Amino acid sequence: xxxxxxxxxxxxxxxxxxxxLMVYPLLQTISYAFTSFKLAGGDVIFVGLKNFRxxxxxxxxxxxxxxxxxxxxxxxxxxxxxxxxxxxxxNIKFVGREVIQIIALxxxxxxxxxxxxxxxxIFQTDYGLINSTLRALGLSQFTRPxxxxxxxxxxxxxxxAIWQGYPFLMVMLLSGLKGIPEEQHEAAxxxxxxxxxxxxxxxxxxxxxxxxxxxxxxxxxAWNTFDxxxxxxxxxxxxxxxxxxxxxYKLGFSSFNFSQAAAVSVILLLFIFIVLGIRNIASIxxxxxxx
Amino acid sequence: xxxxxxIHKVLIVIGAVIICIYSLMPIVWIISTSFKKPDVIFSDxxxxxxxxxxxxxxxxxxxxxxxxxxxxxTVIISFFSTxxxxxxxxxxxxxxxxxxxxxxxxxxxxxxxxxxxPRVSLILPFFIILNKFRLVNTHLGxxxxxxxxxxxITIWLAKGFFDKIPIEIEESALLDGCGPLRIxxxxxxxxxxxxxxxxxxxxxxxxxxxxxxxxxxxxxISTQTISIGLSYYKLEFGISWxxxxxxxxxxxxxxxxxxxFFQKSxxxxxxxxxxxx
Numbered sequence: 274x275x276x277x278x279x280x281x282x283x284x285x286x287x288x289x290x291x292x293x294l295m296v297y298p299l300l301q302t303i304s305y306a307f308t309s310f311k312l313a314g315g316d317v318i319f320v321g322l323k324n325f326r327x328x329x330x331x332x333x334x335x336x337x338x339x340x341x342x343x344x345x346x347x348x349x350x351x352x353x354x355x356x357x358x359x360x361x362x363x364n365i366k367f368v369g370r371e372v373i374q375i376i377a378l379x380x381x382x383x384x385x386x387x388x389x390x391x392x393x394x395i396f397q398t399d400y401g402l403i404n405s406t407l408r409a410l411g412l413s414q415f416t417r418p419x420x421x422x423x424x425x426x427x428x429x430x431x432x433x434a435i436w437q438g439y440p441f442l443m444v445m446l447l448s449g450l451k452g453i454p455e456e457q458h459e460a461a462x463x464x465x466x467x468x469x470x471x472x473x474x475x476x477x478x479x480x481x482x483x484x485x486x487x488x489x490x491x492x493x494x495a496w497n498t499f500d501x502x503x504x505x506x507x508x509x510x511x512x513x514x515x516x517x518x519x520x521x522y523k524l525g526f527s528s529f530n531f532s533q534a535a536a537v538s539v540i541l542l543l544f545i546f547i548v549l550g551i552r553n554i555a556s557i558x559x560x561x562x563x564x
Numbered sequence: 565x566x567x568x569x570x571i572h573k574v575l576i577v578i579g580a581v582i583i584c585i586y587s588l589m590p591i592v593w594i595i596s597t598s599f600k601k602p603d604v605i606f607s608d609x610x611x612x613x614x615x616x617x618x619x620x621x622x623x624x625x626x627x628x629x630x631x632x633x634x635x636x637x638t639v640i641i642s643f644f645s646t647x648x649x650x651x652x653x654x655x656x657x658x659x660x661x662x663x664x665x666x667x668x669x670x671x672x673x674x675x676x677x678x679x680x681x682p683r684v685s686l687i688l689p690f691f692i693i694l695n696k697f698r699l700v701n702t703h704l705g706x707x708x709x710x711x712x713x714x715x716x717i718t719i720w721l722a723k724g725f726f727d728k729i730p731i732e733i734e735e736s737a738l739l740d741g742c743g744p745l746r747i748x749x750x751x752x753x754x755x756x757x758x759x760x761x762x763x764x765x766x767x768x769x770x771x772x773x774x775x776x777x778x779x780x781x782x783x784x785i786s787t788q789t790i791s792i793g794l795s796y797y798k799l800e801f802g803i804s805w806x807x808x809x810x811x812x813x814x815x816x817x818x819x820x821x822x823x824x825f826f827q828k829s830x831x832x833x834x835x836x837x838x839x840x841x
Contacts, residue, residue: 279744280663287656287715288671294712295678298689305688362579373580375827376587382823383591384773386791387812391594394805400606402593409609436590444831490680497682500775504795518684518776525688526780538685545682 303542305535324536331533333512333520341516344431345495351435352491356442361472363443364450374447381440389504392433396420396505420506423513430505430514434498442487449483450476489552493545517541598622598810605806621810631811633785634793640703641789642771645710649718649767650760652711657722658748662731679716686713687780694781701783709781710771718763725759726752762829765822772818790815 306324308317328334363374380388395402396419404416419429457475466474477484499518502508508515508523515523517537525534592612597605599617625631659665660672690709691700699705733755734747742750753760775791782788794811823830 280659280665280668283659283663283744284656284668284671286652287719288674290652290708290712291674291678291715294693294708295681295686295689296674298693299681299686301692302685302689305692359583362576362583365576367573367576367580369580373583375824377583378823378827378831379591379820380587382769382819383816384791384819386773386775386794387594387816388590390794390808390812391590394597394809395590395593400608400805402610405608405610436586440587448831493680493682497684499684500791500795503775503779518682521684522687522776522780525691531688535688538688541682541685545680545685549680 302535303539305532306539308532310532310535320532324532325540328524328533328536328540333515336512337515337517337520340427340512340514341496343427344498344516345492347431348434348438348495348498349488349491351431352439352442353488355435356439356446359439359443360446360450361476363447374444378440378444380437383437385437385500386504388433388437389501392429392436392501393420393505396429421510423510426506426510426513430502433505434501437501438491438494442491445483445487446480449480453479485552489548492548496541496544594809594812597805598813600806602804602806621804621806622814624804624807625811625814628807630785631790631793634788634790635814637703637787638772638789638791641706641710642768644703645707645714645771646764646767648707649711649714650764653715653718653722653763653767654748654753654760656715656719657726658744658752660719660723661726662734662744675716675719679720683713683776687776690777691780700781701787703787705781706771706778706787706789709777710767710774713774713777714767714770718767721763721766722756722760725756725763729755759829762826765826766830769819769822772815 307319307321309320309323310317359377363370363377383391398404398416398418398421401419403419407413407416417425420426453476457479458471461471461475496516497518498516499522502514502516502519503522506514508519517540521534521537521541524530524537596612596614598621599614599619600611601616601618601620604611604614604616660668690712694700694705694709697705699708729752734751737747737751773791774789775795778789778792779795782792790811794808794815
């Protein structure tokens with residue numbers, strides 16, 4: 274490694290771009306959250322926490338927050354469970370494993386707009402695949418308006434998001450699994466450990482690091498969900514699938530209430546900091562344990 | 565070695581079949597819908613294998629002037645954002661990989677942070693700054709924004725690949741009096757061509773698929789991308805599921821093909837970047 278200041282010149286373009294177009298506007302957004310900024314102009318006055326109070330007073334806010342939290346918990350846990358099962362499966366050596374791995378990853382590569390439209394078409398009430406299959410099987414009593422009944426809509430969108438999102442988690446876990454030395458499992462088997470014990474006492478501890486990283490990323494991605502909900506329901510019906518991302522979009526670009534949208538963005542950023550903070554604490558405590 | 569009992573083979577086949585059905589069922593369904601005539605699309609019970617496949621949907625989509633414009637915008641924006649982001653990312657990654665300099669760890673931290681920053685929290689900042697520079701509803705505006713959101717990951721990936729190239733390779737060139745920029749272009753870039761290809765594809769697909777930022781930074785069809793075209797489809801054309809599915813297939817082809825070709829180096833780069841971290 275060379276220690277010359279030439280290295281700085283190499284990273285300069287990236288640093289300038291990120292500073293001017295990401296860090297600076299981000300700080301500006303945070304400041305807008307505390308002012309009466311309007312896109313149309315006018316005086317910008319410091320208003321303290323007024324925007325936050327106004328946002329929280331909006332009747333949708335608590336609703337959106339509750340949806341977001343259920344959304345994050347549900348997508349992360351379900352995606353993790355599915356990803357772990359598939360990763361464990363793909364860690365077995367068998368003929369054609371690589372092909373199956375590519376197939377499992379395909380949903381992740383489909384543009385989210387396309388998967389949104391696809392699932393919207395599958396869940397469609399009158400002619401959608403699910404309802405017409407149910408009818409064909411003589412199970413008409415189970416047909417449902419999957420996307421127009423609030424509670425069902427939440428689960429339908431959730432289902433689609435899991436389908437699209439779990440492969441990334443899976444491939445990360447799989448790469449962790451492949452790094453576990455086989456001797457550990459063989460030794461445990463000689464000692465008579467069953468599959469569950471080996472998973473609990475060999476696989477999980479070995480994966481600890483990667484699980485923390487993957488869950489952190491996934492929690493952040495889940496807060497960030499926009500495309501698939503926007504395409505499938507637009508946040509409806511009756512706000513049943515509206516989460517923070519859509520809320521910011523609507524506040525800022527349908528109601529043009531920039532300062533309140535900025536306030537919600539700040540709330541979102543706070544959550545991210547909390548998640549990253551927990552993650553750091555987790556890795557620090559692990560560090561001391563192994564020391 | 566462990567001997568595999570026949571029951572295991574059966575379980576493996578069952579597992580593989582479940583994964584295939586779960587992953588591919590929706591995809592097969594959109595492809596099948598895209599080849600159906602309007603009256604067959606709503607057939608009850610659902611028809612998986614199209615008896616009289618038609619290219620009608622694809623012809624309508626390709627000949628639709630709005631769709632043409634959407635595709636054209638997407639190609640322009642994705643191409644230039646990929647090119648520029650590759651250039652900036654390679655330079656930065658080389659600097660991070662080979663040099664020690666003041667503020668390095670701060671920049672790396674900034675990079676990691678911007679990687680985990682949710683895109684929805686950036687829509688206001690991006691809009692405000694582009695509005696200031698009068699770049700809203702221009703191709704350039706979206707190109708810049710896609711460079712920015714791609715950079716954290718492209719730099720990360722490129723740095724990961726460069727780190728694996730032994731520094732000794734550069735030493736002889738250095739003795740011959742080559743400047744660092746020439747070493748980068750003549751030695752490092754050719755060696756890591758496949759990896760750079762994967763990174764380029766990552767940046768391209770990012771721009772090709774993106775919806776949220778396109779939604780707020782474009783105002784009309786002169787700049788709107790295919791993802792907007794598809795999410796507003798029913799408003800503009802009335803719901804024609806056949807057309808919608810045909811354009812969905814067309815939009816997905818680049819992403820899926822690129823992934824299948826580059827999956828090894830992409831998966832490797834993405835996972836190793838986080839495993840080491």
